[in-house]
Amino acid sequence: MSKILIVAEHQGGKLNAATAKCVHCASQISGAEIHIAVFASDPAAVAADAARLAGVSKVITVANPQHANPMAACIAPQLAELAQGYSHVFGPSTTFGKDLMPRVAALLDAPQASDIMAVESATRFRRPIYAGNAIITVEVTPGTQLVATVRTASFDAAQTSTSAAAIEGASPSATLPQHTRFVSVSAARSDRPDLQTAKKVVSGGRALASADNFKILYQLADRMGAAVGASRAAVDAGYAPNDMQVGQTGKIIAPELYMAFGISGAIQHLTGIKDARTIVAINKDPEAPIFEVADYGLVGDLFHVVPELEKLIASNG
Template sequence: MSKILIIAEHDGSALNQATARAVTCARQIPGAHVTIAVFAAEPAAVASAAAVLAGVDAVVTVASAANGHALAATLAPQVVALAAGYTHVFAASTSFGKDLLPRVAALLGVPQISDAMAVEGAYKFKRPTYAGNAIVTLEAPADRILVATVRSASFEPAAGGGSASISAADVSAELPTHTRFVSLSAAPKSDRPDLASAAKVVSGGRALASKENFDIVYSLASKMGAAVGASRAAVDAGYASNELQVGQTGKIIAPELYVAVGISGAIQHLTGIKDAKTIVAINKDPEAPIFEVADFGLVADLFVAVPEIEKALS
């Protein structure tokens, strides 16, 4: 039987939805027994949220002041200590999972499957390479722990309604002191949906031409109840902050609706939006590659079209 340990991602109080998506991936392994591990200073709230996810069999908590901030160097030896007795260790392929899991895999002496996007068997997964242009099926040895990060955009979040048991795990691991948390400068909390999990996203690109102009992206997003994203070019130019970047090296998302405003559509950007159900592209260049993936393309000056759309939605 596959015993799968999923490392919960959280901010100290709320469970990240990406973890619920990793649960869905784990459940697709036949006969899987799924455990979520919560490493935190005070894990109770996050553990409760994890326990109600459908398909979760158990939640274990590792409470320690050292786990107050998620530092890979501190968490990895604890995950390794906990991993004995499990066949798989999963985490979401977010900046948290990408930082932590390779460290865990190396300490375990096993390879890692990054960005698992489809389950082909307990030890067989598909993952994207070359910015999503080549999909590789990989098979890992069944006699070792399999470490994998799960591509969030490929799996729906597990529903609620579960009632897993919660227990405290006794983990003895020597924790390093060579890595210290200093600060986190997060985007101010807003009513806007989170980019990684939003049903609708409006993204702006280089054609916005300034930080001030980028406000029309925010304005349309507000009208639609959408999250805001940006192309790498827009982030590099300082029109939008780094956590809004969508693409190969930013966030990979799968909203119901993705509206690309003034984004030309480099392959590195397209790989981040390919799983969107409906893609709308607004660009004045009819040759822009974004139109190759768009379900609805509008060749127009964005500075005219975007306010018009907003008006039409009023």
């Protein structure tokens, strides 16, 4: 039987939605027993959230001030210790999970399947390769412990249940290395929804032509309650910060509505949005590849379309 340990990702004392998606992915392995490990300086609130995810039967907490800012070098040896006896160890395919899980896999001498997008059995998974231009089905030798990162855009979040799983404290004996020190994190804090988890995303490309012009997208996004994204071309041109980049080399997202303004639709961008429920493309060029994947396309000048759309939404609020 499969026994799966999932590492929780959390910020500011709250469980990240990516963890609930990992749980949903794990629950697709039939008969799996699912546990969550929480590493934090004070894990209580996160553990309480995790314990209410449907399908989770146990939450293991590791409290340590050194986990206040999660660092792979510190979590990995402790997670590897807790992972003894589990058939699978899962983490989200976010920068947190991508950084941590291979370090855990190496300590366990286990293979890792990165970015799993579908579960075929306890030993068989599908994952994208070549920036999503091909999908590979991989199979691990039965009896081999497997580490994996879960492509969060491919799974819905697990439901929350009314009953809570047991929460247990653990004290792994692995000593934490002192060779890696957290200095700072500069988050582009905003009142807008988080790009990774937003239900609606408004995104701009090189056609915005300046950082200042991005303001019209921010206004539209605020009117809609949407997050704001950008193409790699717009980020490289300095019109938008790195953490707004959508695409294979940026964030891979799956909102209900994705609106692309002045984005041509390079393959690496399309890889990042292809799981969006509805894609809307606005572009001056009728030949832009983005129209090939858009549910609704409009050939037009975004500098006219954006304010007009905002006005329509406002007046029909």
